[in-house]
Amino acid sequence: MRNTKVMNRFDLTSRLVKKLKHEEAVIGGIGNTNFDLWAAGHRPQNFYMLGSMGLGFPIALGVALAQPERRVFALEGDGSLLMQLGSLTTIAALSPKNLTMVVMDNGIYQITGAQPTPAAQVADIVAIAAASGLAGSAWAADEEDFERLIDQALAATGPTLIGVRIDDKPGVGTTRRDPVQIRERFMLGLNVRQPL
Numbered sequence: 409m410r411n412t413k414v415m416n417r418f419d420l421t422s423r424l425v426k427k428l429k430h431e432e433a434v435i436g437g438i439g440n441t442n443f444d445l446w447a448a449g450h451r452p453q454n455f456y457m458l459g460s461m462g463l464g465f466p467i468a469l470g471v472a473l474a475q476p477e478r479r480v481f482a483l484e485g486d487g488s489l490l491m492q493l494g495s496l497t498t499i500a501a502l503s504p505k506n507l508t509m510v511v512m513d514n515g516i517y518q519i520t521g522a523q524p525t526p527a528a529q530v531a532d533i534v535a536i537a538a539a540s541g542l543a544g545s546a547w548a549a550d551e552e553d554f555e556r557l558i559d560q561a562l563a564a565t566g567p568t569l570i571g572v573r574i575d576d577k578p579g580v581g582t583t584r585r586d587p588v589q590i591r592e593r594f595m596l597g598l599n600v601r602q603p604l
């Protein structure tokens with residue numbers, strides 16, 4: 409089903425962030441995806457989802473629609489996405505040209521004790537995305553292929569989804585849990601708030 413290398417979330421997140429030169433927005437999903445986004449180097453255009461599984465992509469969709477000239481990336485765990493699969497069809501139907509989703513598939517709910525997710529056995533996230541209408545969905549074969557898919561996404565004319573198989577490591581850092589600060593910094597970073 410997936411002839412892909414098992415990679416590492418922090419390494420891939422760092423590779424993505426290094427490629428961002430135009431104040432692209434990045435939305436990190438609950439837990440490890442936003443921990444590693446934070447650890448890869450905080451940017452004012454980063455938003456760190458706290459609390460609810462599966463809201464990374466819906467939030468990113470809102471940002472992409474509100475600011476169509478800005479590229480938007482969203483990072484989500486496989487367990488979180490499986491809890492909010494309807495977001496894929498909504499995104500496919502609205503088809504924002506500037507949104508790229510990355511699914512960090514470790515086949516487990518790592519942060520709550522490594523219980524297996526359905527992606528470990530029966531669900532192929534990229535096949536689900538393609539069948540939801542996201543035709544440009546692909547598994548990254550290895551780190552080089554991931555970087556190539558990100559380069560493609562930076563020039564894409566429709567929403568794209570990249571699946572990556574990752575190891576069972578927890579996030580490298582821990583996001584500072586201050587929701588008001590996270591929101592205000594992000595709004596400043598997106599130029600929708602004036603500095604005090």
Ligand SMILES: Cc1ncc(C[n+]2csc(CCOP(=O)(O)OP(=O)(O)O)c2C)c(N)n1
Nearest residue numbers: 440459460461485486487488516517518519
């Ligand atoms: C709606 C909801 N249900 C359950 C939880 C508890 N919870 C928080 S993170 C998590 C697991 C996330 O798994 P995944 O998205 O695959 O990321 P990973 O931890 O593997 O990086 C769970 C069950 C929650 N925060 N929200």
